[in-house]
Amino acid sequence: MGDRDFRFKLDCAPRDVTPKALSQAVSAFARILFAADASDWRISRMELHSIDLAAKPVVVDERTERSFATLDTITRLATRDDVNRDEAFRFSGVFSALSDLAKETNANITVSSHEAEGTFTPGVLTGINRLLIRGSRRSFGHVRGMVDKVILQRTHRTLGLVDHVTRSRVDVRFGPELDPIVKRIQVGMEVDARGFVRADDGELVSVDAEDLEIIADGHRAPATAEDLEGIISLDFTGALGSVDFVSTLRETHDHGTTMGGGR
Known part of the structure; x- marks a missing residue:
């Protein structure tokens, strides 16, 4: 160096x-x-x-x-x-x-x-x-984010949330009265924590939670282009252009409606 x-x-x-x-x-x-x-x-x-x-x-x-x-x-x-x-x-x-x-x-x-x-x-x-x-400044508010840590011990109760707004990590502390809902929380879930929020110069430091709400019971990552590959093949339109393909679909639908006794 x-x-x-x-x-x-x-x-x-x-x-x-x-x-x-x-x-x-x-x-x-x-x-x-x-x-x-x-x-x-x-x-x-x-x-x-x-x-x-x-x-x-x-x-x-x-x-x-x-x-x-x-x-x-x-x-x-x-x-x-x-x-x-x-x-x-x-x-x-x-x-x-x-x-x-x-x-x-x-x-x-x-x-x-x-x-x-x-x-x-x-x-x-x-x-x-x-x-x-x-x-740090302490005020009542809430933080919503994705759970990346769950600690539920007799002397240490903490959730780790990745805040949706700032993308920073926030430690959420809670008392034994919230144990029942915390037992349902898993890493990857979305949770809203309400309570006393500590902020330092606009940056969240921690939350002393009085209430926790599970926004989503399961975590599903957004689909990527790779995930979609193979769902629809390249010959899906039968070699027709987009305009001709849509016209064919309409003709098929109209024919089916007529044969079925529609208007």
Whole structure:
């Protein structure tokens, strides 16, 4: 890696890397670059099996230096134990993505800029998330989304929803009074959760559900072009053009109506 790269590495054994973890890692990497106004940088390293990514600027100018300064700031937050609420809120989207990745893998995330290097451990990210949750806005509302996680334990009751509006993942917590309906919920179902919604700068953080509604009892993925292949063969019209084929259908229908004693 060159001195003018930004590097992102998940400290996780290759055998433990799942497709979901890979997707979350790439998303977190992209969010950091976006926060630093560096989305147009070029990928300079991509090791997907072990998740080791890097990006570098196309040109070095004042904008690039500002981007590196922001990346340095984000990186140094991993080395501090006195991160304040304002700093956490400034990069809340970044920390949300990093936290999802850490929850999925329970692994450290090492980032390095040209003048800084730091490691976000699951513990560090948990502390930052507490700052975000304490400072987040809480109001009554609802979230509708697709279920991607169901945890129903005596001391841990949580649904994971992928919000239909923002496409972000939201944790829905609920009490034992909702256990009967949760037992009917499966991954892939569509659910509407109503209760106290925590939002941070417009981004959903969590929901304390008072009511849950199953919108669809089963999950059916939309049909793709590949799914439709073979349903209607290419010679379905008997080699007739569309106009002639429709005319033939009409003539057949009229003839059948006459033979059947219709009007």
